[in-house]
Amino acid sequence: MGMISLGILGSGTGSNMQAILDAISKGELSTRIVIVLSDNPDALILKRAAHHGIPTGVIDCSPYRSKFPESAQKYTAQKLKEAGVDLVCLAGFMRLVKKPLLDEFPSRIINIHPSLLPAFPGVAAWEQAVIAKAKETGVTVHVVDSGMDTGPVILQETIPVFPDETPEQLHARLQVVEHRIYPKAIARYVSTSTL
Ligand code: GRF
Numbered sequence: 052m053g054m055i056s057l058g059i060l061g062s063g064t065g066s067n068m069q070a071i072l073d074a075i076s077k078g079e080l081s082t083r084i085v086i087v088l089s090d091n092p093d094a095l096i097l098k099r100a101a102h103h104g105i106p107t108g109v110i111d112c113s114p115y116r117s118k119f120p121e122s123a124q125k126y127t128a129q130k131l132k133e134a135g136v137d138l139v140c141l142a143g144f145m146r147l148v149k150k151p152l153l154d155e156f157p158s159r160i161i162n163i164h165p166s167l168l169p170a171f172p173g174v175a176a177w178e179q180a181v182i183a184k185a186k187e188t189g190v191t192v193h194v195v196d197s198g199m200d201t202g203p204v205i206l207q208e209t210i211p212v213f214p215d216e217t218p219e220q221l222h223a224r225l226q227v228v229e230h231r232i233y234p235k236a237i238a239r240y241v242s243t244s245t246l
Contacts, residue, residue, distance in 0.1 A: 055082040055241050058136030060110075060127070060144040061089055065096025066226060067142035067163055067233050072103060074234030082237065086134035088127060090119075090146055106134065112146065119146035128155035137246050140237065141195065145174075148195055160195040161240060163233050165225040167191060167207055172200035177225055178218040187211050188221070190228045192236035206236040 059068045068087065074080040087100035090110045097107045108130050112123045128151060131139060141148070141162040148160060166176035168191040171183075180188040189209040196202035208228050212221060240246075 055137045055246055056085040056135050057082050058131040058139045059087045059142050061096035061142040062091050062145040063094055063143045065099045067229055068096055069099055070230035071234055080234045080238050121151055124151040128152050158194055162195050163229055164191045164200050168200055177222040180212055181218045185212050190225055205240050206232050208232050
């Protein structure tokens with residue numbers, strides 16, 4: 052197979068997508084991002100993608116705030132297939148991927164989560180870690196299955212939680228780790244899978 056084509060789904064800032072783009076431009080990751088889709092038409096991730104000349108699209112999930120309706124999943128799968136995507140990378144995508152999309156990309160959707168899964172699944176994992184007074188936490192890149200933040204782990208990195216740091220300070224330190232390990236995890240997954 053030629054160069055692997057990545058499709059990115061994100062709902063927010065897009066700093067993880069930016070980290071993937073930076074790794075590609077530094078020659079550290081021999082893939083290309085061929086499409087970026089978001090459920091949020093105002094998401095910065097779409098502006099970042101457009102700035103790099105990457106095709107973008109908006110996934111209409113109305114009237115739901117957090118549910119990923121089947122029609123929207125089918126639309127997303129169609130757009131990803133049309134773009135020739137080999138591997139789907141969730142980067143701050145805040146809706147649960149379910150059957151229609153999973154079935155179109157079996158073991159071909161990965162996600163990054165700011166905790167050492169299975170600890171602290173779900174939203175604001177960094178805040179959960181601070182509230183739980185965890186001594187350490189970290190970042191997980193995993194294959195997406197039908198659960199929430201479940202699925203086989205591809206790569207994890209652990210960092211200490213400092214006794215007096217705020218959730219925001221911890222999240223900032225976790226994002227530095229995310230930006231370093233997501234490209235590494237993609238490279239590892241691409242090299243060890245039959246992509
Ligand atoms: C990251 O912390 C990621 O782990 C979580 O959502 C955030 C997305 O950040 N899933 P960004 O949009 O990539 O900057």
